[in-house]
Amino acid sequence: MVESASAPKLKFAIVGSGPSGFYAAEALFKRVPNSEVDMFDRLPTPFGLVRAGVAPDHPKLKQVIAVYDKIARTPGFRFVGNVEVGTDVTVEDLRASYHAAIFAYGASTDRRLGIPGEDLAGSHTATEFVGWYNGHPDYRDRTFDFSAERAVVIGQGNVAADVARILALPANDLMRTDIAEHAIAPLAESRIREICIVGRRGPAQAKFTSVELKELGHVPDCGATVEPADLELGAACLAELGEKANDEGRKNVELFKSFAAAIPNAHRRTIRFRFCEMPVRIRGDSRVEALVLAKSRLEGAPFAQVARARDEHVELPCGLVFRSVGYRGLPLPGLEYDERAGVVRNAKGRCLAGGVPLTGAYVTGWIKRGPTGLIGTNRADSLDTVESILTDLPHLNQGPRPGIEAIASKLRLRPVCTVDYPAWKVIDAAERERGRPKGKPREKFTRISDMLALVESAVPVD
Ligand code: NAP
Secondary structure, three states: OOOOOOOOOEEEEEEOOOHHHHHHHHHHHHHOOOEEEEEEEOOOOOOHHHHHOOOOOOHHHHOOHHHHHHHHOOOOEEEEEOOOEOOOEOHHHHHHHOOEEEEOOOOOEEOOOOOOOOOOEOEEEHHHHHHHHOOOOOOOOOOOOOOOOEEEEEOOOHHHHHHHHHHHOOHHHHOOOOOOHHHHHHHHOOOOOEEEEEOOOOHHHOOOOHHHHHHHOOOOOEEEEEOHHHHOOOHHHHHHHHOOOOHHHHHHHHHHHHHHHOOOOOOOEEEEEEOOEEEEEEEOOOEOOEEEEEEEEEEOOOOOOEEEEEEEEEEEEOOEEEEOOOEEOOOOOOOOEEOOOOEEOEEOOEEEEOOEEEEEEEEOOHHHHOOOOOOOHHHHHHHHHHHHHHHHHHHOOOOOOOOHHHHHHHHOOOOOOOEOHHHHHHHHHHHHHHHHHHOOOOOOOOOHHHHHHHHHHHOOOO
């Protein structure tokens, strides 16, 4: 769209600076003339899960940051880091100060299994482990005991694949990545020999994308294995694999077959896939000693098969359990929350209150649709939300709004500063500099206080 100098400035707030937030900003700049975007983040650093979720040995996936960096350089864009919406600023503040606010704050917690022993020492969520090795400030002080020979990962999605791969990789393969410094020595000293990845359903229902699954068969000094009997599939599974669109399912099952057929070699580590086993209990006196699983059978029509526990239990001795059964979005005061789905109640990205759209409030990304899809999935999702805004624009009060001025006067009451995009670039440059002598792309700052000390000494902010 062509910008018109006479058109009023339309001010938008975006909450969250992960992929969905940046794609929403991109869509606003492309589709709404004269728009200004203030992007808020709880952390002083942008990029959400691209920085703190994508595994350190997947640098290509992080190249998308160059796209976000370009969006951030668009005139009218402002990054407002180190501001927590819900605490420092309310949803109401944003709705009152901007023409519209788009909430793109993701799904920052994990689903619970709801089984006894879930909170024993040695039982962790995937989020904790991923946050720890990626240097997320919330998780940098977590500790993990890698002294046992077996770790179990519950769940068979791409997060489980990341967790298993980081546990399996030789430390040498991690040292030159952007993995947090504090994670290298504990992982290098790890005595884990076997990593079991347990699914409650069968190989045809595993949620790994085939690229990620294939990678698990190529971890240096590590064998991937499957019991051949687990690959004997029932009629409904065969029907699923026969479905033309189910390319990923077919590829996954072929990969599992190749793992089952591989001649066992003397590897340092083994990744073992186990199927049709449901976690029942995590057993241990003061810390994890074993995972108790109920054998399951699949019931239901193709693509709707669910796991039903059988009356047969197995006990898997282990010292570490990672629960990787999906993320969950958190509620934000001022927005109606769908407890069952773990998302903000919405229709095509319009936040709903009592079933009707809440004026000036929109959502995108995982807090809109749930924690599914790859980074790129968020582009179409955010465009869809911006289309809803475009439709609503004629009905929105387009009179002047104070935008950041109103918010800044509230933020000035806090003892800490905000971090804008130039200040983030100072952090970014310092991280790269710290990584250089170690051959790492960057050495992340993992404490917010260190980041703020750096930017306060380097540039005036706020
Ligand atoms: P996911 O793909 O939804 O996988 C969750 C897994 O947990 C499934 O195997 C699920 O089994 C299992 N599960 C759920 N509840 C369970 C329970 N009560 N007991 C036992 N198992 C249970 O979620 P994710 O791995 O967290 O990934 C989230 C999204 O991020 C996905 O779209 C993923 O592709 C994406 N991601 C991508 C990458 C990448 O591209 N490299 C990396 C990380 C994440 P059922 O199928 O039976 O429900």
